[in-house]
Amino acid sequence: MKNMIVFKELDANGLDYLALLGWLLVFIVAGLGSSWYMEHNGHIVTGMTNQIVWGMPHVFAVFMIIAASGALNIASISSVFQRKMYKPLARISAILAIALLAGGLMVLVLDLGRPDRLIVAMTKYNFKSIFAWNIYLYSGFFVVVLVYLWMMMERRMNRYARAAGIFAFVWRLALTTGTGSIFGFLVARQAYDPAIMAPMFITMSFSFGLAIFILLLLFTYKATNRPLGDRILFMLKNLLGVFAAAVLYFIVVRHLSNLYATHRHGVEAFILLNGGVYTALFWIGAVLMGCVLPIALLFHPATGKSCSAIMLSCWLVILGGLAQIYVIIIGGQAYPLDIFPGYQVSSSFFDGVVHPYAPSLPEILLGLSGMATAVFIVAIAMRYLPILPMSLSDAAVDPSHDKSK
């Protein structure tokens, strides 16, 4: 069997590497401090209310959790669909998936009203709850991906790697379905409809996860002076373009089908037309930045071959993705519950009015600390594990060169 790819730990003892870790630690500590501050004073110090019960931390957490399963995609393509070109990237893809999930879960847990009761969440289950299922799906994901990684890295286990990869692939589909279903199962909320939430989340995961993956690759190979060829980069960026288009497709289908259901007209008008910040985030953030611009940049003959345009597209997909999750989570709550259809309602509990929300600094810091944690884990893993190929030059990755063996 061919094996031209040489994996090697980062040779990173330089100041740059330590400075990076230092900065990440600053963010991580800031997030931990925010969480302590929120728990000590109560959630009153956040922008969250009794109407907007899930705020900025959930936006980051959900984004990272779905991006985690998407980051594993590269490994899946290599193992499940037997695409050799992707093989050198499989290990780093698995590590990134684990790191993103860890970061997302950290934010989710630290935003609980009682994070000190995590042990309760781990020991007491209500099996009817999709949330409880997700606890299994998430912890299982770590195990499944770690085993998969081990089989890829341990030569004697290589032959099981494909089976493990398929298992991990199925698991990640279940995981994203589970995450999407958290919203899909909320019968009371006009903004969430069960049928399309899960497939939409899966497509979003492909797009967000790949954007983070490409950025990571570009950054690391540049910083370490390892060669990164156009072949692999263009392949990935084309894939990102396709995924971004798929997300756009789901956005269109979701809102079009909602427009058929009369009882959803109110919330649709809110998101698409008159929802103020949510409408802006939807059109400018989710649609334009998250889909249209990246698709144009990635497929245009001029920009499609430019490294900086590809990098920009990745950032746009990430920012647009965050905007999209924000609109889904916060916008879905800001629109009032329709408790009395056909009536105009008012109360001291803000029935019938759009609920305001402004994220507070601690919430944002907590969210960013999750991202920092993910990058920190990847940086440490790259330093101590042979997960990064020495070269991703065209010659190194192109299977046609193998035939000379």
Next chain:
Amino acid sequence: MTTQDQKEGQDQKEGISRRRLLSTAGAGMATIALASGVTLISRAQATPRVRGVGVPASSKIRWGFLVNTNSDPSDWDTCVAACKKENGWANTGHPNTDPQWIRKVSLKDKRTGAATSLPMMCQHCEFPPCVDVCPTGASMRRADGIVLVDRHRCIGCRYCMMACPYGARSFVHHDLHNQRPSMPRGKGTVESCTLCVHRIDTGKNPACVDALQAKGSKAIIFGDLNDPNSEISREVARYLTTRIRDDLALEPGVLYRGL
């Protein structure tokens, strides 16, 4: 300890027959229908109005409210005040984050312009989505239909608040002061109307209902929907009633008349 509390303590010691007496005395409450030939024990296990210590809640009971929306709108303010006093929640000047176990909702029909108002509290659903989604099982439905949050098990994830179609739940956003011994609460956990479970279990009416009765109002009737002879069942059989968001088929235990 109040004299009322002492009396209840005695009741429990004095056992089943005393309990039965108390239950028959309960205002318009479900009494135990005594079929002749039934043993004392099985009677006690049937549907005691007062729940003894360690006795599980009975699924033969379905506690509920019948709200008459044609009542004086000030009645709902009475309920809110009584609930605050009984259970220790209050306005602290942060309307967005202060808990509200019961609130007065004003309604206006968009087509006809007709207006009314009603009290909105936990509807004690037969099939409560808040219980379904709770990851730890802290949100629970007692056999007698009362939906509660176990404050020791609640991790504060707030998924139940996302799931409740009635906005019935509140999250405790800040430190708590002046807690009532009968109703322990906790910062960082979720809470809602308990149907005054601590009062029901000792044979009393919920605080809001008592407060209404004290001012001579029957705007809310409390009782066992499963007992055909209870006042609530008789009223429900007589008048058209509505369950709010009935389309969701959650079978709330709170019924509204005149809506």
